[in-house]
Amino acid sequence: MSKFDNSFTDELRQRLSIVDVVSRRVPLVKRGQNFWGCCPFHNEKTPSFSVSEDKGFYHCFGCGEHGDIISFVMKSENVDFKTAISELADMAGIKMPEIKQKSKQQIENEENYIKIVDASSKIYQDLLYTESGKIALDYIKKRGFSDDMIKKYRIGYAPKNNIISAKFSNVNNEKLLATGLVRVGNYGVYDFFRDKLMFPIFNAHNQIVAFSGRSLDGSEPKYINTSDTELFHKRQTIFGFNFARDAIHRNNRSIVVEGQIDAIQMQNHGFCETVAPLGTALTEDHIAILCKSNRNIVFCFDGDNAGQKAAVRACMLVLPFLRDNSDVKFAFVTGGKDPDEILKTSGESAMRKIIDNAEPLVDFLWDVANKNYLVNTPGGRAQAERFLKDCVSKITDKILQNEIEQEYNNRKFNQWHKWKQQKYTPIIEMPDTDIMTINIIKSIVQTYPTISEKYLDFLTSLNISFDEENVLKTDLNLEDAEKFIISLKLKKYIDKLKAEKQQIITTALENGIDCKENISEIDEKINQAKEKLELLLDIK
Numbered sequence: 001m002s003k004f005d006n007s008f009t010d011e012l013r014q015r016l017s018i019v020d021v022v023s024r025r026v027p028l029v030k031r032g033q034n035f036w037g038c039c040p041f042h043n044e045k046t047p048s049f050s051v052s053e054d055k056g057f058y059h060c061f062g063c064g065e066h067g068d069i070i071s072f073v074m075k076s077e078n079v080d081f082k083t084a085i086s087e088l089a090d091m092a093g094i095k096m097p098e099i100k101q102k103s104k105q106q107i108e109n110e111e112n113y114i115k116i117v118d119a120s121s122k123i124y125q126d127l128l129y130t131e132s133g134k135i136a137l138d139y140i141k142k143r144g145f146s147d148d149m150i151k152k153y154r155i156g157y158a159p160k161n162n163i164i165s166a167k168f169s170n171v172n173n174e175k176l177l178a179t180g181l182v183r184v185g186n187y188g189v190y191d192f193f194r195d196k197l198m199f200p201i202f203n204a205h206n207q208i209v210a211f212s213g214r215s216l217d218g219s220e221p222k223y224i225n226t227s228d229t230e231l232f233h234k235r236q237t238i239f240g241f242n243f244a245r246d247a248i249h250r251n252n253r254s255i256v257v258e259g260q261i262d263a264i265q266m267q268n269h270g271f272c273e274t275v276a277p278l279g280t281a282l283t284e285d286h287i288a289i290l291c292k293s294n295r296n297i298v299f300c301f302d303g304d305n306a307g308q309k310a311a312v313r314a315c316m317l318v319l320p321f322l323r324d325n326s327d328v329k330f331a332f333v334t335g336g337k338d339p340d341e342i343l344k345t346s347g348e349s350a351m352r353k354i355i356d357n358a359e360p361l362v363d364f365l366w367d368v369a370n371k372n373y374l375v376n377t378p379g380g381r382a383q384a385e386r387f388l389k390d391c392v393s394k395i396t397d398k399i400l401q402n403e404i405e406q407e408y409n410n411r412k413f414n415q416w417h418k419w420k421q422q423k424y425t426p427i428i429e430m431p432d433t434d435i436m437t438i439n440i441i442k443s444i445v446q447t448y449p450t451i452s453e454k455y456l457d458f459l460t461s462l463n464i465s466f467d468e469e470n471v472l473k474t475d476l477n478l479e480d481a482e483k484f485i486i487s488l489k490l491k492k493y494i495d496k497l498k499a500e501k502q503q504i505i506t507t508a509l510e511n512g513i514d515c516k517e518n519i520s521e522i523d524e525k526i527n528q529a530k531e532k533l534e535l536l537l538d539i540k
């Protein structure tokens with residue numbers, strides 16, 4: 001029936017929740033694992049029409065109708081396949097591809113592509129066990145790969161010379177170029193992968209469609225991948241997914257690690273549901289593919305700054321996919337190690353502990369907000385609040401969105417404000433004033449009532465008693481008297497800032513909070529006040 005590229009209908013099924021699609025026509029209520037409503041295909045008063053979000057299916061126990069998002073739109077709106085697809089594409093916000101039946105030529109091209117890539121992979125595999133591949137073989141063995149693993153993942157070695165362009169010299173250039181394995185330069189066709197440890201990238205049908213090559217001489221980038229081709233789209237391909245797919249279904253979750261070697265090692269140490277993005281950047285498409293099986297994901301990142309950033313990024317991407325039965329967690333491998341090293345040095349149980357102790361998404365985001373912003377200050381709290389609000393707004397399930405918002409409101413009240421009252425109300429006492437200065441102030445107040453009035457607040461804050469009699473009048477003229485008061489005010493202000501700075505440093509140390517921003521703000525105020533003071537004392 002389908003004249004569309006299967007990948008497009010797959011993408012629609014990945015992107016759209018069947019619950020969202022069906023609820024546009026049929027009100028649904030959640031009961032147990034599934035959603036229920038009155039069947040739109042037969043007349044009924046009690047709901048026997050069930051929708052499974054995880055499986056992407058609907059089924060009516062009354063009339064037996066069943067299907068997916070596409071057949072639902074076709075049947076409920078009585079439209080043809082093409083119209084249904086175009087409507088769903090609109091809903092998913094993606095562009096309709098050109099309708100095209102695969103031509104004979106196209107089918108032949110794809111077959112050629114797969115043939116060339118597969119044969120190339122065999123060449124690379126063989127080369128790994130020759131003299132020229134020795135460094136590559138040593139390296140992969142050192143990383144703990146057995147011969148069986150090398151065989152299963154079809155790991156190979158691309159030599160320094162132009163092997164693919166030479167071996168396929170009888171093949172027409174265009175066909176060869178289409179695979180991304182060779183390129184054309186000034187001197188003709190040359191191999192794209194050279195002196196690389198080769199990891200094949202498989203499609204869902206276990207066919208090799210591309211490669212990821214790791215440099216062996218320490219040169220950067222560490223990995224290069226085949227550029228996008230007709231059969232390989234990097235943003236939509238997850239490394240190890242073909243091997244992990246069954247386990248993701250069986251174990252009802254996926255684990256996402258940062259590197260390809262980590263993914264392979266995890267799969268071979270009992271975490272068969274592990275995958276990795278190609279290169280470092282995780283994409284929305286990757287998440288959509290994983291969420292098709294289930295919405296339970298454990299992201300496992302390095303504990304360093306880059307890992308934290310990657311985790312926040314992953315979190316942002318996954319938020320729109322959250323449902324009330326999603327279980328998304330974040331695990332961090334600390335101590336500068338990656339999953340591969342943990343498995344090697346501490347074994348499977350240590351890794352299992354890390355995965356089991358992964359932090360739920362709601363807690364992870366809360367921690368990020370508290371770590372990245374100075375929540376002991378109103379400004380910092382505002383920033384943290386804005387960050388959390390942005391995150392929560394990305395959740396498309398409105399009821400879930402509401403619940404998480406409530407949860408954060410509770411935490412804000414219980415943790416930020418209570419905490420602030422207990423620890424973060426720095427009351428800086430007015431610094432003491434020496435007796436000589438007190439006497440001068442008293443005489444100024446006695447001599448110039450206008451000054452007393454003008455600086456009443458400040459003078460009161462000094463806690464000096466002005467009720468005494470026998471206070472001598474001052475020798476200072478009005479202008480100098482006022483200067484004296486202003487300079488004193490500035491000095492007190494500076495002392496107060498210094499005390500406040502000390503208090504912030506102490507509290508930050510006690511609570512392990514970063515206070516750099518606050519300190520530099522105070523330092524700036526101190527400097528401004530000092531400048532004013534100097535200016536005042538200079539003009540005499």
Ligand SMILES: [Zn+2]
Pocket residue numbers: 039040041042049060061062063064065
């Ligand atoms: Zn029915």
